Amino acid sequence: MNSSIIKVAQSSFTTTGIIAKCSPVLASQLHTSAPLCRVVSGKYRITKKRDKPLTYEMANPPHYIAHRKSWNSWNTSTLQGGLRRSETALEDEFIRRFMTGTWHGLVCSEVIIKRQFNHIRVAAIIRRAVSPTKMYFLLGYTEELLANWLQCPVTLELQTVDSFKDVVFKYI
Amino acid sequence: MYSSVIVPRQWTRFTCLCRSLTSVEGQKLPQNSKSSDGISPPPRKPRGPTDLLQALAATVGTDPTAAHYKYHDDPYLIPLSNFRKRSYALSAEAGRKAAAWIRDEHSNLFTTREWDPPTKNKTPYFNADPRIEAFAPKPIYNDASKVTEQDLKYTIQNALIDDSITIFQLLGGTSGVSEELKLQLLQLLCFYNEKEPESMEWLEERWFAANTRDRQAATWRLGGLADQIFESMDPKTPEAYCAMIQGMAKYYQAERAHMLTMEVKEKGIPLSTGVYNSLIGCVGFLREGTTLRVEALRSLLAEMHEQGISPNDETLSACLRSLSAWGGGKILQQMALSIVAEFRRLDIQPGLAAYYYLLCLFCKERGPRFDILSTIINELEQKEHLEAKEPADTNFFITAMGVCSDHLQNITMAERLHALLMKGDNYKLVGDAYKESIYYRHYVTVACRHASFEKTLELLDTLVPNVYVPEPSVMEEIIKTLEVGGAGDRLAQAWSQLVVFGHSKRARLVERLLDAMVNTYPGQEEEVKSKMRAAAADMLSFGQMTPEEKEMKDIRSPVQKLSATAVCNIIEMCSDTQDKADPLWKSVEVALQRLRKEEAAGVPARPQALADVAKKAAAVGLPGIAATAVTYLAECGFEEAMAASVHVLGTMLNRPEQEVEELLSQGQSALVSSLHPAAMAVAEAYSLAKTGGPIIQESERTSSSSDSDSDSSSDDE
Incomplete structure (x- = not known):
């Protein structure tokens, strides 16, 4: 288009x-795209019972990016002369899906992807629902498989919280 | 207007160009003399692709307060005990292995474009350009795969023994492969003795591999593939002979190696230095007795001289290895020293492995003290950096620290050695996890025994727990040091360390800690005292949780009970409070009940302490606790029970002791009616202690005393 x-x-x-x-x-x-996006996209609808949990990232609508919250993908592909625009976007989506699927039911936040040189750093907040040993297994597995898939070193930077409630910023 | 701006611009550009030209020229032709403008750029240095990164990394030291960087920086994921360190690192590696397995099994997904239309052939595709070998799927070979000599070359170059054997058989065995490849394969098989080596890719597995001391036994595979290939080679080249002899000698098939050497010598085929080195390494297996062996070694060296083969540093370490393996004694030591001196004349300096063998030879545990280590350290300190040349190099530091600790018992030497290990990137020579922990065990032990108290504390603060987690024996040594230094604060901390390191179930260690705490308790400040009391109370409750767990989980191994002395120590510390409402009195009560229920092994070593506690409890206004303590003392049959019960009763009834004694001499019935139940219990204890029998029940005493007797006897065992 x-x-x-x-x-x-x-x-x-x-x-x-x-x-x-x-x-x-x-x-x-x-x-x-349609101008409606400006009103609706990236915002959450208030529920009747006001019991929908939002994280800090979800609670701030997109126009607060760079003011109250920051980007979920950090790379230089969208700058002038940036390389691999579509590939970067696609790979980021792949990494997000891979993370949420591999760390099934454990990821409590957005997956933040930061690219520096040929190095991809993936950050997320993880629930302490499995033992540390299993977490280390998943860590090694994710890093190695993503590195092989994306052909560059991948590092996971995780933080753990006791339960999902720890990352809830407010209920709407 | 414009022209006036442009001209200077052009001018600067021109001068810039001129400058760059001269500098380029300067790089090409390094000038010794100064150039016209007085600037002489240094000659260009060739740099590797990672040199800059390494230089940057060298500016950052290791941080002992943080966990090793292979662990994730999160409180939940940082390991604090040896067991956890091992299991976390290995789990991560297991995950890596799983990913690598998926990559190899489904290699087509990683090397083709899946988004091509279904009708089209899938195009080979690599995400990276140029292709990165490290991320490419590794080929899998089985009996059905079609292979070429190229595959064999690949597997040999990557030291994949099992795969190369499979491919070799698929290619038609000894008849289907060219002579050159056969030789390469033979060399590979001889080097590894047809056993797949541990992969270089999996670092953690190598690091944590159970320390398998290479057995000094003939493990060479007789009649294996190596033998077959060697038989089939025609003509047999000198390289093939060398590989065979070296392989046999490396895996201690000494006689065959010797026979083959004889055969080779008859044919007049030249041998390499490596062959002689390996023969020197196994010469001891051919002869018995020190003199014969030394003679054989001498003759081998003389033979090398005759053949005109120059020795290298491996020859030196092979000689010393053989000498150190033959035991000790003056002759061998003299021989070793003369060999080292002779090699020095040839300008061959001994390496770390050679020093290791020298230490083995001279510093025996039950031998006279030889201080050769200081000379060795002097020499090593002068070197810029130490290089790893042989696998035995990694043994040097742990042996040297062991010598510092057991043989020389010298802390300054140990500190110098540790500084040497920490210099540059020498830490790579520490070996593996097992050797590292032994190294630190020796270091901490010698520091605890011989260093000043402040220095020891400083060392412990840097090492524990991120670099090194003390084993139980070392922990005991540390507790002893803390006790002597009178650091009550540290002792209270030591309990939490015991819990974190997973030693808290070791009753002996906990008892030792309690002893130390009680001994240091009196001279402490009030704040420290309260910490120590809290720690003691925690020990009690920690021990108490176990029976409930036992019921739930059905633990098979019996839980070690704390001794009665230890429980008494807890009571003594917890009772040091004047406040009646202090929750610590609760733990005192619990501890006393445990004593009475025979849940602690043996009887207390210092009954007087318990008697004091009873008096104090009575004074504070807790008659129940006082009564329990006195009763326990009486049941165990201690003499202190009598005096204590009189005193306690006196405090309870607020009367002088003489009056109390009169009261106690009255009949039992009068007492029952007039006394409070707690006071009555004390009175009973008194009579139990006095007469050896209770007022009311006869049977209870005998059973309890016999129980305590049997307990004490079992404790002695």
């Missing part, structure tokens, strides 16, 4: 020289 709009934009401008130069910049700055 992006490209079609760019084409429309290009045809409307007669001076093609300028627009051809600008197009990669345009491509990453044009938002083409």
